[in-house]
Amino acid sequence: MRIIIERSNLLKSLSHVHRVVERRNTIPILSNVLVRTEDAGMRLKATDLDIEITEDVQAVAEEAGATTVPAHLLYDIVRKLPDGSEVKLATNGEGTQMTVSSGRSNFRLQCLPEADFPDITAGSLSHSFTLEAAQLLRLIERTQFAISTEETRYYLNGIYLHTAEVGSDLSLRAVATDGHRLARAEVTAPSGSEGMPGIIVPRKTVGEVQKLLNDCEDDETIAIELSDSKIRFTIGAVVMTSKLIDGTFPDYQRVIPQNNDKELSLDRQSFSEAVDRVSTISSERGRAVKLALSSGQLMLTVNSPDSGTATEELAVTYEADDIEIGFNARYLLDITSQLSGESSVFMLADPGSPTLIRDGGDATTLYVLMPMRV
Template sequence: MKIKLQREELLRPLQSVIGVVERRQTLPVLGNVLLVAGDDGISLTATDLEVELVAAATQGVLEPGQVTLPARKFMDIVRNLPEGAEVTLALDGDRAVVTAERSRFTLSTLPASEFPTVEDIGETHPLVLPQHDLRELIDKTHFAMALQDVRYYLNGLLLELEPGRLRAVATDGHRLALGEIDGDVSTERQQQVIVPRKGVQELLRLLDDTDEQVRVELGGNHIRVTLPHLRFTSKLIDGRFPDYQRVIPAVDDRVLETSRETLRQALVRASILSNEKYRGVRFVLASEELRIQSNNPEQEQADEELAVQYQAEGMEVGFNASYLLDALNAIDGANVRMGLVDSSSSTILEDPENGRFRYVVMPMRL
């Protein structure tokens, strides 16, 4: 096997896949990257057995073949070569020799046959949509995922396919984020999968804010997302996601509307003197007025007063300020609408001009 191409053409695919290579591995080969040189160019594959990334370079093959190389060492060598350098990689027995200008490096290798890859993910229902739509959907919902919860199915992002629509839902049991986008979905029935946290984070890193199309395929045990020159595959969490529709409150008349940024800044200030562990703030609502109050064990207090659009009867309810701030930061619009029920029920936040994203926050007892 022998390849020759410019440093930048090799560095780009390497940087795309290196994120899934763990520094501590259960299997030595998982610390390597699989390099395959074939008739259609070069592919680089990295995996941690949960997430697999395959990046492609379309030229540079002098002799076909395949090998696995120490991923981070190979990456560091290529990254530190001079810009525009011609990089040659050739096999010499069980070693790989990398040369560029006056530099020469000899790397140990492992057989390509030992490298685990995922080729077929079974029957799929493909969905094609712009990259920025998928990125926005994940970005505005993933923060509500649980972190190392014993209910393992909460440690991921639910993707729900139905005819003409893709929905994302995340919850940690205390708050919930829900978003949906329309798309060309080739399914006649609803399908749900749960993507693990690492897969979600890698997808966010890889997706760009562009109109370029991506292909999303949901298999029985895997999700696959195909981007230009890059293929992402992740195992799914095997579990049943809770019925999220049940926790979305049905709001009648207690609706508050105000400036998103004004409310956000008031919450930031009030939370300074909240209990550091629970981050609790109290909302005191009256006609056209909202007061945000907080206190802590040192008997310190904060009191913020805002003019809001609210005509229903007065009420008091407590919330975790961090959960409210996460939701407000995910909303793009100038205003925010909050739907309230009573002091023991969840509230729902959304952009009055964009109902595609909704956020539910449970109350706190203060």
């Protein structure tokens, strides 16, 4: 195999595919990236057995062939080569070594045979549809922070993607929760998503898709194919196939409060900055901030046994009965950072019940936050 390729093209593609490769592997072949010549140049492929990512890259293939080389090592070498340089990849006759050369730089890397590289066969993917990059990115960004990291509740370790009827319309919904907070976002269901199974996309897959989408134009079309066990995203020249979480997502509708009658409307930016200021003195163990509400006024208070007390007053729109309720400051900041409008609306019931938070600038998202004792 002999390939000549622009360093910038190779680096960009390696930056996409090498991220799925775990740095520590008990199976040596999983540390490698598959390099194969194609008609249009070269194809790179990497996998961790749960996610498989491939990308076709423009290159000059002087001699056909395929091999696998250490992914992170190849990425680091190419990253350190000079801008604008050409890179030559060539294997020896036995296919046991690859020479990476550019200018006066030469590296010899140990190879493992292509035949050993695993292939995640997607099988039949029953549903396919397209979304604009901006729509898919918004579904991810509005919900990703609420994904649980608790491995024992593995069915919460991802974003639940499904269709739901909203009045006479059909929406594609993304939901994530860790038991303390819940985030829900939706877009108009694209053609082809009707009747799709409800699926749980794993946290790592969500993160990799988000990074790829950040390199896209907002109106770029993303193709999504899925079944009840796998999902495939085609983002430009990158194709990512991932296993789904095999579990049942809880009935999240039951925890979204319907009868919270105490409405608090406030300026999102001012509230977020005030929470951030008063929580400066809170300890890591107890990050509770108390919200004391009375007519037209909100008092934020944080008490720390080690550091002292902090308070701040805010003018708000609130006409219901006085109430005191506590929340985790970090969770409040996570939610307010996702809100796009200038104002946000909190619907409260009592100090022990979940609170519903809506975005003044986006009616398609909502958040639920469990209170803390303060």
